[in-house]
Amino acid sequence: MDRSELTELIVNNRRRKQLSWASVAEAVGRSKEWVTAGCLGQMSFDETEAATLVELLDLPAEAAVLLTEPPYRGSLPTAVPTDPLIYRFYELVAVYGTTFKELIQEEFGDGIMSAIDFRMNIEREPDPAGDRVNISMSGKFLSYRRY
Amino acid sequence: MDRSELTELIVNNRRRKQLSWASVAEAVGRSKEWVTAGCLGQMSFDETEAATLVELLDLPAEAAVLLTEPPYRGSLPTAVPTDPLIYRFYELVAVYGTTFKELIQEEFGDGIMSAIDFRMNIEREPDPAGDRVNISMSGKFLSYRRY
Amino acid sequence: MDRSELTELIVNNRRRKQLSWASVAEAVGRSKEWVTAGCLGQMSFDETEAATLVELLDLPAEAAVLLTEPPYRGSLPTAVPTDPLIYRFYELVAVYGTTFKELIQEEFGDGIMSAIDFRMNIEREPDPAGDRVNISMSGKFLSYRRY
Amino acid sequence: MDRSELTELIVNNRRRKQLSWASVAEAVGRSKEWVTAGCLGQMSFDETEAATLVELLDLPAEAAVLLTEPPYRGSLPTAVPTDPLIYRFYELVAVYGTTFKELIQEEFGDGIMSAIDFRMNIEREPDPAGDRVNISMSGKFLSYRRY
Amino acid sequence: MDRSELTELIVNNRRRKQLSWASVAEAVGRSKEWVTAGCLGQMSFDETEAATLVELLDLPAEAAVLLTEPPYRGSLPTAVPTDPLIYRFYELVAVYGTTFKELIQEEFGDGIMSAIDFRMNIEREPDPAGDRVNISMSGKFLSYRRY
Amino acid sequence: MDRSELTELIVNNRRRKQLSWASVAEAVGRSKEWVTAGCLGQMSFDETEAATLVELLDLPAEAAVLLTEPPYRGSLPTAVPTDPLIYRFYELVAVYGTTFKELIQEEFGDGIMSAIDFRMNIEREPDPAGDRVNISMSGKFLSYRRY
Amino acid sequence: MDRSELTELIVNNRRRKQLSWASVAEAVGRSKEWVTAGCLGQMSFDETEAATLVELLDLPAEAAVLLTEPPYRGSLPTAVPTDPLIYRFYELVAVYGTTFKELIQEEFGDGIMSAIDFRMNIEREPDPAGDRVNISMSGKFLSYRRY
Amino acid sequence: MDRSELTELIVNNRRRKQLSWASVAEAVGRSKEWVTAGCLGQMSFDETEAATLVELLDLPAEAAVLLTEPPYRGSLPTAVPTDPLIYRFYELVAVYGTTFKELIQEEFGDGIMSAIDFRMNIEREPDPAGDRVNISMSGKFLSYRRY
Amino acid sequence: MDRSELTELIVNNRRRKQLSWASVAEAVGRSKEWVTAGCLGQMSFDETEAATLVELLDLPAEAAVLLTEPPYRGSLPTAVPTDPLIYRFYELVAVYGTTFKELIQEEFGDGIMSAIDFRMNIEREPDPAGDRVNISMSGKFLSYRRY
Amino acid sequence: MDRSELTELIVNNRRRKQLSWASVAEAVGRSKEWVTAGCLGQMSFDETEAATLVELLDLPAEAAVLLTEPPYRGSLPTAVPTDPLIYRFYELVAVYGTTFKELIQEEFGDGIMSAIDFRMNIEREPDPAGDRVNISMSGKFLSYRRY
Structure with a gap:
């Protein structure tokens, strides 16, 4: 079993057991964003968290170790995503990329988030004109080292 | 003059006049995020906003019309960005793309942001462990129409 | 079973049972365009619709849940399609793309369909000079938000 | 002068003279869709139409011949378009491509539009829930020849 | 069984039964060019032709329907073919593509073959200096519609 | 001046002087297919032919040598052509490529055209159902050498 | 069994039987370069050669026919090879490609090897400063036909 | 002036002065293969060689330094070359790449040329059946270091 | 069994037996960098080393030969890596590539590492401001041969 | 003037003035690695450093501001570099990428350098068997945040 087979098993068992990602996250004791990413093969869990997942999702014993290892990350099958929901985020990078760069560097100097x-x-966010998806991100600013 | 030549002129004149994007935005009367994107050729301005920019940034008269037209959007020279600051956002899409999809659809059903x-x-956000870049995004949720 | 295996099963069973897409759509109670797209793994059904499909097409029980989940969309194996029928639509985008943009924005201002x-x-459409394929599309116009 | 330089000249002069595409089309005496595509370098005009455009848009004399020649078609700078308005049409091909194929062939047999x-x-189309863009397309069906 | 599995089966059985493509075509009653293309998954047969192939090539019963359906066309694994025989045809398009365009349009006006x-x-064609491959192609000319 | 600038000059002067490719070929004394390909930068001429072209098309003196040199071949801006006329030939390779291979090798053994x-x-070819473009190609068969 | 499965079988059996490529070639009675290429699925054998290989390498009976058929050539998984030994040859083409062209055409006129x-x-080649790999290639020069 | 502009100048002046590559190489005192590669921007010369080239080819004074600097190598505009002469070498890598690997490693062990x-x-090489292009290459074998 | 299946087996057995790469390397008697690369299918072992690995990692007997053969190298599934840790090294090449070139050639002349x-x-390297990853590389400098 | 034009100017003036990168770095007061990267458009300088460079390299006044701005990074014209010196570093990522990942994560846990x-x-590093290029890199380890 490799990590992508494990991800497929998690996805199938979660569906069969009718568990929401929020409830999986609650069981693990972390945020739903981080736990979902981990279950989809993008983050590594500690041993307690892995044990919880193995029990909750009826995973085989060997899954426990696999879940604690850093995975080979990258969740999309193509460089430009085809799924419309995910593409909208890629579009934000394509359209706002240079804006991210200008504003972060105007505020912080040369570096990255x-x-x-x-x-x-x-x-x-409920909104009479149509509910809204609100996403907030927070990343540490890192300055380029000069040497 | 086409829009990309105008963008280059705006970038050069802003540098020469030592104006921050925040002050350009204030003159225009909109957020710094939207105004910066517009100055970089990704948004269209109304006539008053365009006139303000023409004066503020010493642009030629013909720029006024050009700034009000919807541009051909896309601010990056390659499908996978090479600049490290911008790449980090692409990496978020690559790593968290399927997480965005699962969580938005768990909450809203089938559709997109x-x-x-x-x-x-x-x-x-000041932080003793190193200041943080905080980005909040808000997009209307759109359901797939069934027909 | 994942969604692409289910799509293959639907395609095979429909062939074996000699059902037209129009008749599948009638059983589901939606348009043939939307139902076909859904059966090919591009749309999600509600529970009643899914139950109808499971019975009509002899699908296994677990298909019912799978059909109600938003799929990872994208129906083509390559970025530029090789099938001549589908390529003709890609060609329309390549040739008429900038025309779509000019005319929609002349009528509506800056935004998208x-x-x-x-x-x-x-x-x-019967036509003595050779029958014609008529396609009509209708999409809500969305204006770029200014903020 | 080649065709892409002429396209740029047409775009600039139309902007300067503040002419809508609809009015350009009316002067030429054809639909706005076809005339816009032609002005953007995707269709060829006959001599009368070309003469009208030369006068209307202050084009140099040599443009008259150039406008009557079949252009090297393709209006987009990349295989997957980056502009959000144009991308939405590419997305329709990606999502609905196999649906187009199934339904056209169910109705017409093996061939293309x-x-x-x-x-x-x-x-x-005015709509209280937000105006809609309506596009209708009509293409002759062509059967694969058997020999 | 999908069409590509059927193609593999046809290729294997034809080899085992030592049938030439010319003899398969004769049995079907069509040209060897069209029948070979169809057997390789690029054309669709009518019911009689399909029945002939099923018997001639020991195909399973379900192949009969599959052979009458329009396939997803495209016979090559990469956009630029690697096999030298097939590449030479791609090379002809790369080298002579603009010549095809100029000469067809000089003779016919704006349109396609x-x-x-x-x-x-x-x-x-026997030739003392080395035999030659002669290929003749005939395609209907289609004019761009003006509207 | 390099070869692509010379090609552009030839294309412009031919247009200005209203010469058909057939008449250019007649002046050169070769077929219209080969002469057109050469004028578009894909073939090299001998000195007499080059001198004829220089005079016929008002080319500068240095063009004479340039026309006799083997050019860097390849006439299309992208690996998959965007122009619909030229694309149709690429489509023939994509659809019929394996058929070319099977039939040529059935007749000749292992090798290429x-x-x-x-x-x-x-x-x-005039045809009451619509005139046809007829293309005949003849290439020497080359066997793979065994050693 | 298709040709790539046969190639895998040949590779495995040769390893198991500890045969060098040189000894396989000797058994076949051809050069080691051509026989190795053929065993790796890039050349076709005659019936005697195929029979020798079937016996020498314990291949199943059906391999005999498969080895005599022209394969779909192309031995590398990516357009730019990743294996360093093979990449060095690609690098030679990238660096010396235009040199090959200039020198061959200076000597032979317009054509190809x-x-x-x-x-x-x-x-x-033994060399005190480190042994050298010597490769000699010989290809017939082919002139472009003028017509 | 950068190196690619210098290459263009060398190519043009060599043509104007009607010098063969062989004679340029003789003047420089190195092989025609290496000198041609250097003149095409792929190798660096020493000061004496550079001075010879500057005089022989009427280059400006600043060329002398530029010719002694290591260039950014890579002589082809696309990853897969379009020119048929150069493509044939790429085809050799595609077809014989794995053969190169097997035979070099059978003889030398793990490493590269x-x-x-x-x-x-x-x-x-004159040959009554048509002259042949003979290319001999010699590269030092380098073993992978084990540590 | 081919080399990639063997790599997968090594990865799984190492995990199951809870062995660190450092301890595997110690058993083999080489550096952890080289042994890890070899276990991941990028280096070839000698017979003693292979035998050690077969015993240590419970590999089947045939693995012993396979481990001594030069593998087809290249450990990443895409040309631009998606895993963030590995991407950072690609980013170093993208950002510092021309710096590597300038400084190595300033010190050594024209050649490569x-x-x-x-x-x-x-x-x-422990560091109060956060531990650091230190990587030291050493490659022999190779001068371009002049001939 | 944009940053890439400035880079070209720096490269030309450094050549004309015969300054080594080491001496430029000494004048700036930073390491040769960082200063070279900055001069090649990959790092931003502070105002004093920029002033030094302007004087040392005869740059125009406006260069001073430009050198202090974060550049759009990425120094290579293609995703896979063609220059052999730079390619070797890309090869290291392709071959050792998974080794970097395994060993860094074995030592540090899940995160990146x-x-x-x-x-x-x-x-x-002088070496009787041929001098060696030694590169040492040091990057802070960053752990994935869990939340």
């Missing part, structure tokens, strides 16, 4: 020391929150 | 009826805010 | 709040109809 | 013997109409 | 209403013949 | 020792003829 | 009527020899 | 400590010779 | 006669060491 | 908080040193 970390995608590693990073957290994210996705929420629903 | 609009990248058109969309707003964004970039801010600095 | 939604591909989500969208419906489509495909019909045969 | 012509993209050459083809006409198109783009219209605005 | 159909690849659907099309037939082809491949023959051997 | 030369694209170098090659000639081609493009003609119009 | 055949890769079909071609033979190759790979040898070891 | 250097493309840096490398020399090459291109010659014409 | 060998990636074959190469060794590498990865170590942890 | 920063390419931002990063420094590098390139040195020559």
Whole structure:
């Protein structure tokens, strides 16, 4: 069993047991964003978290070790995503990429926003003109080292 | 003059006049995120906004019309961005893309977050462990129509 | 079983049972365009619709849940399609893409035609010089938000 | 002067003279869809139409011949378009491509919809829930020859 | 069984039974060019032709329906073919593509040669300096519609 | 001046002088297919032919040498052509590529059809159902050497 | 069994039987370069050669026919090879490609070196500064036909 | 002036002065293969060689330094070359790549043939069946270091 | 069994037996960098080393030969890696590539750093501001041969 | 003037003034690695450093501001580099990428080596068997945040 086979098993068992990602996250004791990413093969769990998942989702014993290893990351089958929901985020990068760059560097100087020391929150905002998806991201700023 | 030549002129004149994007935005009367994107050729302005920019940035008269036209969008020279700051956002899509999809659809059902009826805010959060870049995004949820 | 295996099963059983897409759509109670897209793994059904399909097409029980989940969309194996019928539509985008942009924006201002709040109809028009394929599309116009 | 330089000149002069595409089409005496595509370098005009355009848009004399020649078609700079409005049409092909194929072939048998013997109409449909873009396309069906 | 599995079966059984493509075509009663293309998954047969193939090549019963359906066309694994024989044809398009365009349009005006209403013949021409492959192609000319 | 600038000059002067490719070929004393390919930068001329072209098309003196040099071949801007006329030939390779391979090798054994020792003829065939483009190609068969 | 499965079988059996390519070639009675290429699925054998290979390498009976058929050529999984030994040859093409072109055409005029009527020899040259790989290639020169 | 502009100048002046590559190489005192590669921007010369080239080819003074600098190598505009002469070498890599690997490693063990400590010779071999291009390459074998 | 299946087996057995790469390397008697690369299918072992690995990792007997053969190298599924840790090294090449070139050539003249006669060491450097990854690489400099 | 034009100017003036990168770095007061990268458009300087460069390299006044701005990074014209020196580093990523990942994560857990908080040193190591290029890199380890 490799990690992508495990991801497929998690996805199937979650569907069969009718568990929401929010409830899986609650069982693990972390945010739904991070736990979902981990279950989809993008994050590594500690041993307690892995044990919880193995029990909750009826996974085989060997899954426990596999879930604690850093996975080979990258969740999409193509460089430009074809799924419309995911493509909209790629479009934001294509359209706003240079804006991200200008504004972050105007405020912080030369460097980047970390995608590693990073957290994210996705929420629903009721709105009479149509509910909105609100996403807040927070990444540590890292300055280019000069030497 | 086409829009990309105008963008280059705006970038050069802003540098020469030492104006921050925040001050350009203030003159225009909109958020710094949207105004910066527009100055970089990704959004269209109304006539008053365009006139303000022409004066503020010493642009030629013909720029006024050009700034009000919808541009051919896309701010990056390659499908996978090479600049590290911008790449980190692409990496978020690559790593978290399927997570965005699962969580938005768990909450809202089948549909997408609009990248058109969309707003964004970039801010600095002081943090003793290193300041953080905070980005909040808000997009209208659009359900797939069934027919 | 994942969604692409289910799609293959639907395609095979429909062939074996000699059902037209129009008759499948009638059983589901939606348009043939939307139902066909759904059966090919591009749309999600509600529970009643899914139950109808499971019975009509002899699908296994677990298919019922799978059909109600938003699929990872994208129906083509390559970025530029090789099948001549499908390629002709890609060719329309390549040739008429900038025309779509100019005329929609001349009429509506800056924004896009939604591909989500969208419906489509495909019909045969008899014509002595050779019958014609008529396709009508209707998508909500979405304006870029200014903020 | 080659055709792409001429296209740029047409685009600039139309902007300067503040002419809508609809009025250019009316002067030429053809539909706005076809005339716009031609002005953007995707169709060829006859001599009378070309003469009208030369006068209307202050084009140099040599443009008259150039406008009557079949252009090297293809209006987009990349295989997958980056502009969100144009991308939405590419997305329709990606999502609905196999649906187009199934339904056209269910109705007509094996063949394609012509993209050459083809006409198109783009219209605005007022709608209280937000106006809609309506596009109707009509292409001759061509059967594969058997020999 | 899908069409590509059927193609593999046809290829294997033809080899085992030591049948030439010419004899398969004769049994079907069509040209060797069209029948070979169909057997390789690029054309659809009528019911009589399909029945002939099923018997001649020991195919399972379900193949009969599959052979009458329009296949997803495209016979090559990469956009630029790697096999030298097939590459030479791609090279002809790369080298002579603009010549095809100039000469067809000089003779016919603006339009294309159909690849659907099309037939082809491949023959051997004995030549003391080395035999030659002669290919003749005939496609209906289609004019761009003006509207 | 390099070869692509010379090609552009030839194309412009031919247009200005209203010469057909057939008449250019007649002046050169070769087929219209080969002469057109050469004028478009895909073949090299001998000195007499080059001198004829220089005079006929008002080319500068240095063009004479340039026309006799083997050019860097390849006439298309993208690997998959976007122009519909040229694309149809690429589609023939995609659809019929494996058929070319099977039939040529059934007749000749293992080898290729030369694209170098090659000639081609493009003609119009009147047909009441719509005139046809007839193309005949003849290439020397080359066997793989065994050693 | 298709040709790539046969190639895998040959590779495995040769390893198991500890045969060098040179000894396989000797058994077949051809050069080691051509026989190795053929065993790796790039050349076709005659019936006697195929029979020898079937016996020598314990191949199943059906392999005999398969080895005599022209394979779909192309031995590498990516357009730019990743294996360093093979990449160095690609690098030679990238760096020396235009040199090959200039020198061959200076000597022979306009044409190509055949890769079909071609033979190759790979040898070891002892050298105190480090042994050298010597490769000699010989391909027939083919002139472009003028017509 | 950068190196690619210098290459263009060298190519043009060599043509104007009617010098063969062989005679340029003789003047420089190195092989025609290496000198041609250098003149085409792929190798660096020493100061004496550079001075010879500057005088022989009427280059401006600043060329002398530029010719002694290591260039950014890579002489082809696309990853898969379109020119048929150069493509044939790419085809050799595609078809014989794995053969190169097997035979070099059978003889030498694990390592590569250097493309840096490398020399090459291109010659014409008269042959009644058509003259042949003979290319001999010699590269130092480099073993993978084990540590 | 081919090499990639063997790699998968090694990865799984190492996990099951809870062995660190450092301890595997110690058993083999080589550096952890080289042994890990070899276990991941990028280097070839000698017979003693292979035997050690077969015993240590419970590999089948046939693995012993396979481990001594030069593998087809290249450990990543895409040309631009998606895993963030590995991407950072690609980013270094993208950002510092021209710097590597300038500084190595300023010091050594025209040539390359060998990636074959190469060794590498990865170590942890404790640092109060956050521990650091230290990588030292050493490759033999190879001069371009002049001939 | 944009940054890439400035880079070209720096490269030309450095050549004309015969300054080594080491001496430029000494004048700036930073390492040769970082200064070279900055001069090649990959790093931003502070105002004093920029002023030094303007004077040392005869740059125009406006260069001073441009040198202090974060550039759009990425120094290579293609995703896979064609220059052999730079390619060797890409090859290291292709071959050793998974080894980097395994060993860094074995030592540090799940995270990455920063390419931002990063420094590098390139040195020559004399060696009787051929001098060696020694490169040492040091990047801060960043752990994935769990939340």
